[in-house]
């Protein structure tokens with residue numbers, strides 16, 4: 136087991152509570168390795184042997200390394216991943232004052248399993264957009280410390296709790312972040328402006344909007360009597376972002392290589408920065424405006440779409456096809472799906 140790599144993965148996930156943070160952390164590593172940013176609104180002049188990256192919406196990233204090989208002749212070796220994970224996002228108007236508690240309204244992002252979010256120490260992170268000195272800006276923030284909780288109802292008040300019940304997202308998910316009398320004003324944007332000042336030393340902002348989500352502050356760990364497992368939030372799919380980035384950074388210079396990390400996989404991928412959107416195609420066409428060269432490159436390329444697979448769960452063996460159940464720690468899983 137490569138302990139250093141595993142701990143680096145856990146550190147990356149801990150520092151990446153949202154897709155915005157994941158992209159920012161990958162950019163830090165890319166720039167340290169000499170990768171240059173290309174801006175989609177500017178002209179590009181890419182060179183043989185060059186190292187480049189493009190970001191869109193601050194939450195999707197394409198990084199590539201060009202070798203001396205012609206793209207049309209040898210194509211690109213590509214890895215595709217996604218930066219987002221199912222989570223609990225804050226509603227646009229999140230403030231709730233109820234029973235002398237200050238709460239934040241929650242909207243479920245993606246196909247989240249809801250019960251693990253109860254009784255966890257939660258924090259808030261994401262992107263805030265504001266006007267500062269007449270200029271529109273966005274910054275990422277991360278409260279880091281545990282400031283929110285979604286407490287379960289005590290067993291004494293719900294004797295049916297262990298018999299299963301449907302979680303009402305509207306009424307049971309609002310997170311508690313403090314106490315406050317119901318007639319006291321609760322200004323969440325003021326709290327965000329304060330955090331912006333703490334993290335970025337920016338004051339006197341007109342806070343316009345935010346895209347924030349809750350995350351579990353417990354750091355991932357290597358667990359098991361023989362340390363067989365990595366236990367962490369957001370392994371799906373920050374694991375593949377991390378592995379894809381390592382692969383790109385450690386690749387030699389003999390081939391053209393590309394890493395694409397898309398946001399919005401958990402909600403269908405159909406956005407301008409999602410995998411079913413135009414991001415990758417538009418970047419490739421900027422590199423190869425000639426349609427024949429582009430088509431030849433695509434035909435000579437390989438893209439591996441990487442994600443986590445669901446291993447056989449010993450408590451639920453009948454949930455898998457017994458001849459095709461993925462065995463944990465026994466190597467990569469190849470998913471077969473008919474092309475329609």
Ligand SMILES: [Zn+2]
Nearest residue numbers: 371372442443
């Ligand atoms: Zn996934």
